[in-house]
Amino acid sequence: MSGKLLEVKNLKQYFPIKTGLFETTPLKAVDDVSFSIEKGETLGLVGESGCGKTTVGRSLLHLYRPTGGEIYYDGKPVNAKNIESYRKDMQMVFQDPYSSLNPRMTVGDIIGEPLDIHRLYSNKQERKEKIEYLLDLVGLSSEHATRYAHEFSGGQRQRIGIARALAVDPKFIVCDEPVSALDVSIQAQIINTFEDLQIKLGIAYLFIAHDLLIVQHMSRRIAVMYLGKLVELANADELCEHPVHPYSVSLMSAVPVPDPKMARSRRRIVLEGDVPSPLRMPSGCAFRTRCRYATEKCAEATPPLTDRGGEHFVACWNA
Amino acid sequence: MKDTLLNVKDLQTAFFTDSGVVRAVNGVSFNLEKGKVLGIVGESGSGKSVTAYSILRILVDPGKVVGGEVFFKGEDVLKYSKREIRSLRGEKISIIFQDPMTSLNPVYTVGNQLMETIMLHTDRNRSEARQRAIEMLTLVGVNDPEKRVKQYPHELSGGMRQRVMIAMALACEPDILIADEPTTALDVTIQAQILELMQELQKKLGMAIIIITHDLGVIADMCDEIIVMYAGRICERGTSDEIFYNPKHEYTKGLLRSIPKLGMGHIRLKPIGGSPVDLLNMPKGCAFASRCDRAMKICLTNQPDEIAIGPEHMAACWMNVKAVYDEAADSGNKQGGDDK
Numbered sequence: 176m177s178g179k180l181l182e183v184k185n186l187k188q189y190f191p192i193k194t195g196l197f198e199t200t201p202l203k204a205v206d207d208v209s210f211s212i213e214k215g216e217t218l219g220l221v222g223e224s225g226c227g228k229t230t231v232g233r234s235l236l237h238l239y240r241p242t243g244g245e246i247y248y249d250g251k252p253v254n255a256k257n258i259e260s261y262r263k264d265m266q267m268v269f270q271d272p273y274s275s276l277n278p279r280m281t282v283g284d285i286i287g288e289p290l291d292i293h294r295l296y297s298n299k300q301e302r303k304e305k306i307e308y309l310l311d312l313v314g315l316s317s318e319h320a321t322r323y324a325h326e327f328s329g330g331q332r333q334r335i336g337i338a339r340a341l342a343v344d345p346k347f348i349v350c351d352e353p354v355s356a357l358d359v360s361i362q363a364q365i366i367n368t369f370e371d372l373q374i375k376l377g378i379a380y381l382f383i384a385h386d387l388l389i390v391q392h393m394s395r396r397i398a399v400m401y402l403g404k405l406v407e408l409a410n411a412d413e414l415c416e417h418p419v420h421p422y423s424v425s426l427m428s429a430v431p432v433p434d435p436k437m438a439r440s441r442r443r444i445v446l447e448g449d450v451p452s453p454l455r456m457p458s459g460c461a462f463r464t465r466c467r468y469a470t471e472k473c474a475e476a477t478p479p480l481t482d483r484g485g486e487h488f489v490a491c492w493n494a
Numbered sequence: 495m496k497d498t499l500l501n502v503k504d505l506q507t508a509f510f511t512d513s514g515v516v517r518a519v520n521g522v523s524f525n526l527e528k529g530k531v532l533g534i535v536g537e538s539g540s541g542k543s544v545t546a547y548s549i550l551r552i553l554v555d556p557g558k559v560v561g562g563e564v565f566f567k568g569e570d571v572l573k574y575s576k577r578e579i580r581s582l583r584g585e586k587i588s589i590i591f592q593d594p595m596t597s598l599n600p601v602y603t604v605g606n607q608l609m610e611t612i613m614l615h616t617d618r619n620r621s622e623a624r625q626r627a628i629e630m631l632t633l634v635g636v637n638d639p640e641k642r643v644k645q646y647p648h649e650l651s652g653g654m655r656q657r658v659m660i661a662m663a664l665a666c667e668p669d670i671l672i673a674d675e676p677t678t679a680l681d682v683t684i685q686a687q688i689l690e691l692m693q694e695l696q697k698k699l700g701m702a703i704i705i706i707t708h709d710l711g712v713i714a715d716m717c718d719e720i721i722v723m724y725a726g727r728i729c730e731r732g733t734s735d736e737i738f739y740n741p742k743h744e745y746t747k748g749l750l751r752s753i754p755k756l757g758m759g760h761i762r763l764k765p766i767g768g769s770p771v772d773l774l775n776m777p778k779g780c781a782f783a784s785r786c787d788r789a790m791k792i793c794l795t796n797q798p799d800e801i802a803i804g805p806e807h808m809a810a811c812w813m814n815v816k817a818v819y820d821e822a823a824d825s826g827n828k829q830g831g832d833d834k
């Protein structure tokens with residue numbers, strides 16, 4: 176029996192974009208992405224804006240209808256027909272704690288709504304107790320239940336968002352940039368909350384963020400995305416210390432480290448130019464236009480994601 | 495030989511809102527020397543941007559400088575007439591803003607906006623200004639500058655727009671460049687490009703830079719000196735090494751403990767408890783006392799002064815006043831662990 180909770184095979188998510196009067200071009204936001212997440216594990220997903228990391232998270236939960244590919248939860252296929260029944264097991268915490276909470280609902284009702292939908296209580300008293308338990312779980316107090324979202328700070332709102340996700344007792348949560356809207360001193364509080372909940376409840380996370388230091392801290396394994404494709408997937412420490420793909424290498428070197436001596440001693444590998452438009456993808460390897468090692472082969476064929484030993488997957492012809 | 499460019503003394507800025515007076519900057523003093531890079535770090539609402547805006551006098555209503563002095567090369571900027579301050583902005587001190595998407599005018603071409611700055615501050619004519627604009631774009635690494643001057647901001651990527659902003663800020667060779675969260679809106683690899691560019695230009699042109707950010711990584715990377723702000727005050731100031739390796743204010747220590755570090759494995763983070771202070775209801779003593787787990791009695795009643803730790807290091811924390819700390823330790827109201 177494998178410990179795989181979620182398996183994604185060749186996930187594709189294309190969005191039709193009008194490029195002319197009668198013409199549409201598919202924008203390949205996610206193109207042929209495969210990975211799996213084990214029970215109670217955190218998989219980090221990093222990449223720059225527009226690389227498709229958020230789309231992966233949303234497609235997993237069928238918030239978009241995937242263009243292609245298969246998603247298996249606990250070995251069983253998840254599709255548009257049966258997704259409703261899986262929503263109880265798979266939840267999401269959103270990036271912006273300001274726009275993801277309904278300003279006209281009390282905190283109790285925000286957290287209680289998933290309980291209502293899935294009918295997870297037998298009477299009002301039980302509903303109230305559950306809400307209080309959830310508030311306590313994320314470090315808020317029961318008297319907060321009658322208040323409205325605008326009365327809370329950013330960090331507290333993010334806790335409300337987490338409590339809502341936890342209401343249905345999920346096994347897997349997609350965390351989409353859950354701390355990037357928060358102040359540095361508050362980020363650590365929320366990160367610790369996520370970690371405590373994982374230990375306590377055995378939840379698996381897909382942790383999406385652009386802050387590599389935080390992702391490395393949170394994750395057991397990290398996947399790096401570039402223009403809709405996975406370019407590298409490895410153990411978190413392995414990836415941070417010995418990145419293989421040229422994109423991961425420059426990404427790691429570009430992270431500003433909060434350590435002046437280290438900052439002075441190391442050299443940034445600065446990438447030339449910008450990310451190409453996903454509507455005009457380069458042929459072959461998407462990274463070749465900014466890659467120092469690009470050869471003719473890179474323009475001809477897309478490199479597959481292959482295991483370089485020890486579950487370290489890299490998609491590059493030259494590395 | 496110190497060559498002080500900017501000398502800020504006891505700067506106080508307040509916002510007169512309907513719900514009360516918000517003292518966003520509350521007695522900030524610092525010096526900036528020629529060719530140095532100064533970092534101002536703090537959380538949102540700590541007053542770091544307002545400090546910069548006060549120096550340039552670009553505060554929006556209901557914000558007002560209510561006290562203090564800002565000397566630029568010995569002259570008090572706050573006493574400048576409107577005409578004088580206009581010739582200071584952009585020419586001697588310029589600023590780049592966080593969001594390159596909203597700080598460029600969408601209905602004028604990039605060249606137009608660059609030329610406007612140049613023609614306003616120098617006696618170059620149109621074609622000379624155009625030439626200078628192209629020169630500046632080349633300097634900041636914008637490819638194909640002849641074509642770019644004819645383009646509108648929406649045709650450029652975020653990184654390119656920030657380069658245009660930098661080109662505009664540097665067009666008149668200012669003595670001081672203020673960069674207000676210059677890379678927060680950008681991706682990591684683009685951030686690296688912009689930081690690299692700023693370092694390069696700083697060496698080439700010898701200007702002083704003030705970088706305002708909440709990102710301790712960017713600060714460590716770029717700055718000679720660092721100011722840590724909390725609730726409108728400076729809580730610690732020192733060289734970059736002093737702040738990172740020998741922090742003496744509990745807030746600075748807390749900040750450094752709460753960020754993950756590369757290669758540190760999965761050591762649990764130590765967050766700072768509580769939430770940032772409400773600037774409308776500032777506590778009487780140290781603003782950080784309510785979140786500080788080593789707060790003593792005196793912290794709740796008296797605002798600590800800036801206490802010298804070394805020649806270029808100071809912290810406004812009672813923990814550094816030996817007499818106070820010892821007394822607290824004796825009377826047993828010291829809550830946290832002891833110093834190492």
